[in-house]
Amino acid sequence: MKSISVPAPLTRNPWAFPLVALAVLVILPLAGYQGGFLRQLILIAIYTLLVSGLNLMLGYAGEVVLGQVAILALGGYVAGILAKHEVHDLAIAMVIAIAASAILGLVTGLPGLRLSHLALGLITFFLVLLVAPIALAFEGETGGYTGIYGLINPTFLGIPIKGNVALYLLCVLTAAAWLVIFRNLVMSRFGLALRVLKENPVLASSLGLSVLRLRLTAYVLGSLPAGVAGCLFAYASVYVAPSSFTLSMSIAILAASVVGGSQSVYGAPIGAALLVLGPLNAGAFDRYSLIVYGFFLVLVGTVLAGGLAGVARTGLRRLAKLLAVGIEGDARPAQAAGPAASGQAAAPDLAIPGESLRVTGASRAFGEVKALGGVDFRAEPGRITALIGANGAGKTTLLNAVSGAITLDTGTVEIGGKDVSGLSAARRAREGIGRTFQTPMIPSAMSVLEVAASGCLIEGRLGAPSAMLRLPRYRRTARGDREIAMAALDVVALGGHAGESAASLPLSTRRLLEVVRAVAGRPKVILLDEPAAGMDDDAIAELRDLLQRLKDAGATVVLIEHNISFVLGVADDVYVMELGRLLANGTPEEIRSDPRVIASYLGSRHGTHQEPAATALEGSA
Numbered sequence: 273m274k275s276i277s278v279p280a281p282l283t284r285n286p287w288a289f290p291l292v293a294l295a296v297l298v299i300l301p302l303a304g305y306q307g308g309f310l311r312q313l314i315l316i317a318i319y320t321l322l323v324s325g326l327n328l329m330l331g332y333a334g335e336v337v338l339g340q341v342a343i344l345a346l347g348g349y350v351a352g353i354l355a356k357h358e359v360h361d362l363a364i365a366m367v368i369a370i371a372a373s374a375i376l377g378l379v380t381g382l383p384g385l386r387l388s389h390l391a392l393g394l395i396t397f398f399l400v401l402l403v404a405p406i407a408l409a410f411e412g413e414t415g416g417y418t419g420i421y422g423l424i425n426p427t428f429l430g431i432p433i434k435g436n437v438a439l440y441l442l443c444v445l446t447a448a449a450w451l452v453i454f455r456n457l458v459m460s461r462f463g464l465a466l467r468v469l470k471e472n473p474v475l476a477s478s479l480g481l482s483v484l485r486l487r488l489t490a491y492v493l494g495s496l497p498a499g500v501a502g503c504l505f506a507y508a509s510v511y512v513a514p515s516s517f518t519l520s521m522s523i524a525i526l527a528a529s530v531v532g533g534s535q536s537v538y539g540a541p542i543g544a545a546l547l548v549l550g551p552l553n554a555g556a557f558d559r560y561s562l563i564v565y566g567f568f569l570v571l572v573g574t575v576l577a578g579g580l581a582g583v584a585r586t587g588l589r590r591l592a593k594l595l596a597v598g599i600e601g602d603a604r605p606a607q608a609a610g611p612a613a614s615g616q617a618a619a620p621d622l623a624i625p626g627e628s629l630r631v632t633g634a635s636r637a638f639g640e641v642k643a644l645g646g647v648d649f650r651a652e653p654g655r656i657t658a659l660i661g662a663n664g665a666g667k668t669t670l671l672n673a674v675s676g677a678i679t680l681d682t683g684t685v686e687i688g689g690k691d692v693s694g695l696s697a698a699r700r701a702r703e704g705i706g707r708t709f710q711t712p713m714i715p716s717a718m719s720v721l722e723v724a725a726s727g728c729l730i731e732g733r734l735g736a737p738s739a740m741l742r743l744p745r746y747r748r749t750a751r752g753d754r755e756i757a758m759a760a761l762d763v764v765a766l767g768g769h770a771g772e773s774a775a776s777l778p779l780s781t782r783r784l785l786e787v788v789r790a791v792a793g794r795p796k797v798i799l800l801d802e803p804a805a806g807m808d809d810d811a812i813a814e815l816r817d818l819l820q821r822l823k824d825a826g827a828t829v830v831l832i833e834h835n836i837s838f839v840l841g842v843a844d845d846v847y848v849m850e851l852g853r854l855l856a857n858g859t860p861e862e863i864r865s866d867p868r869v870i871a872s873y874l875g876s877r878h879g880t881h882q883e884p885a886a887t888a889l890e891g892s893a
């Protein structure tokens with residue numbers, strides 16, 4: 273096929289397009305574009321700040337909030353009141369607005385997030401309604417209903433901002449600077465953590481993330497650009513008054529976030545542009561504005577889940593694929609999924625030094641059901657300890673009690689001699705408990721590499737400040753996470769699939785990927801809940817190999833499994849549970865010949881793949 277020449281910087285450098293766009297925007301006034309058009313661009317830049325803050329809260333953290341407009345008002349009044357006191361420097365106003373927005377974010381976010389998603393939504397809704405009453409209550413400073421007028425000719429760090437062009441450049445450069453910070457943030461561990469959280473808080477906790485702290489941080493960080501936007505909005509409008517900050521504007525910002533693409537950095541300028549220039553500009557039919565916003569919210573919610581930015585992203589990916597075919601002459605041949613690819617790459621050396629796990633007198637009831645009735649359990653480093661028993665025996669409950677997903681009524685859990693019984697699931701994960709789930713929890717919009725790298729979140733430090741500014745520490749962390757994730761993927765020959773969508777992998781590969789994620793966290797104890805369920809023979813062979821490697825690496829592995837031939841073949845120690853109690857424990861040989869186990873479980877059981885238990889036992893011997 274004829275090769276196509278595409279400028280490499282444009283296809284490979286993620287900054288190429290934004291830099292070209294910024295250069296065009298900066299040049300526009302020089303090219304004679306001024307007046308009304310420039311004013312519209314000023315508004316787009318200001319709304320970009322506002323919408324991107326909401327994107328962080330809504331698109332990345334999954335919180336529906338309506339209070340951006342109240343924070344816009346806060347920033348506006350900071351600039352207005354400072355101007356009344358003859359302080360016209362926007363840099364000073366912005367710093368104060370950022371601090372005030374952070375405080376308002378904390379004060380409203382903490383109770384809201386502690387209560388529920390709905391509570392936060394309601395609190396932020398009322399915040400917008402409070403703008404006018406508060407402005408009236410402090411009429412002396414705010415000018416009441418009339419507001420503060422005559423906000424013109426500010427400075428920025430002492431540089432005069434005279435006229436529309438200077439204000440335009442300040443707004444565009446401020447929005448661009450924030451978008452860079454925003455992009456850095458969402459591409460970092462912090463962004464990855466938010467995406468895990470949005471997908472599933474239980475998974476987030478199991479990866480060591482404090483759900484409340486993460487939500488609150490996203491909410492507060494998302495408030496900051498709104499405060500800055502308020503300062504610019506006040507000078508762009510020449511006044512600040514309660515009439516500018518309405519509920520209808522809140523809904524418009526929400527619509528802009530969703531229609532532009534709330535889970536995208538570029539969704540914010542797209543949404544802001546729609547708000548000022550496009551169909552979301554409901555000013556023309558003011559009385560029907562809420563209907564217009566509602567219509568677009570429903571339309572995009574049902575038809576374009578990723579908003580317009582999502583559509584653009586998909587289109588660009590397809591285009592890049594087409595170009596890649598053209599350039600290379602042919603698409604790269606697809607590699608087989610993990611299990612089938614076994615042996616393709618030399619598996620790297622692993623070192624996962626484990627600690628002993630000790631559970632003593634574990635009891636837990638769910639209403640009338642006694643799921644655990646005083647269970648003692650031990651698992652040691654460099655050994656695979658299996659937990660078997662009929663459905664409902666209490667295996668997963670015991671695993672959940674170890675990981676902290678549930679609390680015990682009585683009993684203790686110790687890791688390496690340290691009692692972790694009183695710790696939350698997130699704290700226990702940070703203490704070194706890694707786990708997989710009976711139903712694999714693989715976030716829907718992540719690549720295989722991102723899922724593996726999310727295991728590194730267990731380390732605890734998200735490093736948002738260093739990520740926002742791309743400090744050397746952030747780069748070291750990002751490089752380290754990538755190397756650890758790739759090494760963990762290579763253990764099951766999944767490295768060649770690093771860039772693929774994780775959710776599209778077959779079930780057995782997703783199960784292996786869950787183990788990889790746990791391994792990437794280098795946990796002291798690895799809990800595996802039915803990892804072989806639904807796997808074919810090739811995948812089971814791959815899993816057996818992986819478990820053997822974890823054991824050789826010194827890991828403490830706890831394995832719940834119904835596939836008896838597999839489990840008795842791979843385990844060093846076996847615990848058998850029945851109706852919440854321990855029936856027996858010992859080596860696989862001892863368990864195989866234990867009359868109590870044969871009578872209550874093995875003798876009557878049909879092993880995985882539906883083979884009779886007797887056959888399963890023979891197979892494992």
Ligand SMILES: Nc1ncnc2c1ncn2[C@@H]1O[C@H](COP(=O)(O)OP(=O)(O)OP(=O)(O)O)[C@@H](O)[C@H]1O
Binds near residue numbers: 668
């Ligand atoms: N959250 C819960 N609420 C109420 N009952 C529960 C809860 N979790 C577990 N149980 C009950 O506790 C008992 C033990 O369940 P558990 O899931 O631990 O069994 P299991 O041995 O893991 O079973 P399986 O092999 O089917 O996964 C069952 O009777 C189950 O119905």
